[in-house]
Amino acid sequence: MNHSKFFYLKQFILSGLILFSSLLHAQDCANCKRLPRVASYDLNVQVAKPSDTGEVMFQWRQLFWLSKFANSKLFELNKNCVRFIQPMVKNKEGKDVILVGETSPMLPDNSDPSGYGDYLITGTVTQSGNNCSMHLELQTTCGRKKVAAADIPFNSSSDPNYIEQIAHQAASQLSPLIDKINAFAKKEREENVKVAYSNWGIESITIKPKKRKLASGEETEIEISMKDCDGYVLANRRIDFSKGSINGMPINGTTGGTVTPSVVTTDANGKAKAKFKMGGAKTAIIAAHYLFNRPSGCLDAMIGSCAINGVPIKVSIEYELEQQINVETKIEASSQAGSIKLAPGAENTWFNRYYKTTFYHYPAARPSPDAPANMLFFIDPHLKDGSTTIYETEYGFFHYIHIKKEGETHVKGALGGDVLETDSAFTESNYGKVRPDHTTQFALFKGDQFDPMYFGVAFNFTNEGEEEEIGTGQFPGSITISKNDPDVKVTVRKINDPDSPYKTEYIFEMDRNPNDATSTDKLLGTNIQAMADAMKTAMGMKDSGREYITVKIVSPY
DSSP states (O other), rough: OOOOOOOOOOOOOOOOOOOOOOEEEGGGOOOOOOOOOEEEEEEEEOOOOSSSSSSSHHHHHHTTHHHHHHHHHHHHHTTOOEEEEEOOOEESSSEEOOOOOOTTTOOOOOGGGGGOEEEEEEEEOOOEEEEEEEEEEESSSSSOEEEEEEEEEEOOOOOOHHHHHHHHHHHHHOOOOOHHHHHHHHHHHHTTTTOOOOOOTTTEEEEEEOSSSOOOOOOEEEEEBOOOTTOOBBSEEEEOSSOEETTEEOOOOOOEEESSSSEEEEESEEEEEEEEEEEESEEEEEEEEEEEEEETTTTTEEEEEEEEESEEEEEEEEEEEEEEEOOOOEEEETTTTTTEEEOOOOEEEEEEEEEEEEEEEESSSOTTSSSSEEEEEOOTTOSSSSOEEEEEEEEEEEEEEEOOOEEEEEEEEETOOOEEEEOOOOOEEEEEBBBBOOOEEEEEEEOOSSSOOOEEEEEBBBBBBBBBBGTTTTTSEEEETTTTTTEEEEEEEEEETOSSSSSSEEEEEEEOTOOOHHHHHHTTOOOOOOOOHHHHHHHHEEEEEEEOOOOEEEEEE
C-alpha cells in the first residue's frame, strides 16, 4: 500500500465566484464531527428579457448578478461552519456541466442534487412594474424542503453597488446558516421517528446477548439499545434483523441463526429485547439495521452486530475524500524579439471518494510466514491463507470531473508577423463504485521499535472501463495512516468488561485538509506550506479539500 503524505492539489469552482470548501478548523460548528455541505446554485430570474437594448436591458442583466453577490457574501459569513460545494447540472445530452454566462444561471434540475451536499441555496427574482423582490432560500437536497428563507424588496437599477447591497442584505438575513440548519435538524429528529442525524464513525446500535456461546438449536435473550451519534436516545425506532439494502448497498442481516421477532421497536429509553436461536453452523452473527432519513431528507442506515461462538476481529471504517482545484494562469512578456501572451483556458477538477464498511475477520490458524510479527491482520481477497472475512456491509464510490475551457497563445515577432494558437476545451468525467466481490485490502500493524503503528486501506473500485480506480487522474488509490502522522489520532484501549469477548480496541481518527502542510511544517521544522502557497499563486491555482477517516477495530487478542 502506498502511503500518500500529500495528495495532488485539486479544486473545482465556477469561474469568477468564490465558492471554496471550508478548511474545517472550526470543529465547534460540527455536528457529530461533520460540517454540513451546502451546494450553491443561482437564482431563477423570472423576469422576461426586454426588447430594449439600452438602460432597461442593462438593468435586466444586473438581476443575474444578485446570485453571485449573495453566494460570495454567504461564503464570507459562513465559511468556518459550512462546506460550500459548486454543483453541476445535466445538459441535453445528460452530461454533468457548468453553465457559464452572464445570463445562464445554474439552477437545481431534476437530477439528484444530494451528491453535492446535504442542503442547497437557490431562490427567485421577480418583478412587478419597477418593484422587484429577491427570494433567497436554504433547502434540503432530498425532498427540497425549505429550511430558511430571506425576502428583500428592491427597485430596478443599473447601479451594481446597489444590487450588491441588496444581495448582501439577503445573505446576511439568512446567516448564520449553521444556526438555521441545526435548529431545523433538531426539530426534524424530535418530531419524526424516521429521522436521525447519522452514525458517522459511531456504532449506534448495540447488541448484548445473555450468552455468547450456544449449541445448535440453543436460544438466548438479547438486549438492543440505540443512540444517535451525539448520544441522543432514539426512542420508538424500528430495528430490523433480516436482510435489507440502501441505495443499492446490501445489508446482509443475521447469519447462522434467527432472531425472534425479526423486527423490534425501541422503547422510551432506546432499548428493545428479542431472542436469538442458533442454527446448525459453528458461528453466527446477529446483525441489526435501522433505515432512516437524515434531516436533509436523504436515506441512511445505522448498523450494529454481535458475533456468537467464534470471536473474530471486528472492523468498522468510514472514509471520505473531497478535493477541488482551479487553475487560471495569464502570462504576458515582451522583449526585443517580440512579445508573447499566454491565456490558457481555466482548468477545474473535482474528485470525491466515499467508503464505508463493517466486517468480521477470522484470522488463519497459522499466519503467513511473510507477515510481520506485529501484523494483527492483512486482508487481501487474492491471498489464500485460510482466513475468513464476513462483510456486514460494504459501500463506496468515487466521482471525478475535469473541465478545461478554451485558451489561446498569441506570439508577436519584432519584425511583424503574428502567430495565434488555440488550446481546445475538453471535459472528462469518471465514476466508479465498490466491487461486489469485496476486493479492497486492509492492514493493521501494531508497531514495533523500528516502525510506528499504522492502518492501511487500498481501494479497488470499478472504473468505467479500467481495471482499478487508481487509473483516475492523479488520485492515489490507497491511504495509510500512522501513529506518527501529525493529523492522526490513535487510541489503544484495553477492554476490561468481563462480559465482552474482546480484549483490545484500536481507534484511528483523521480529519484534515489534504492540501495543507502546516502541521507537518510544525513537526519537521520545514516550510513546505509557504512554498506550496507561492507556487499556487504563481500558477493562478486555488484549492481546498477535506479528508476524513474513522477506523474502529476490536480484537480478542
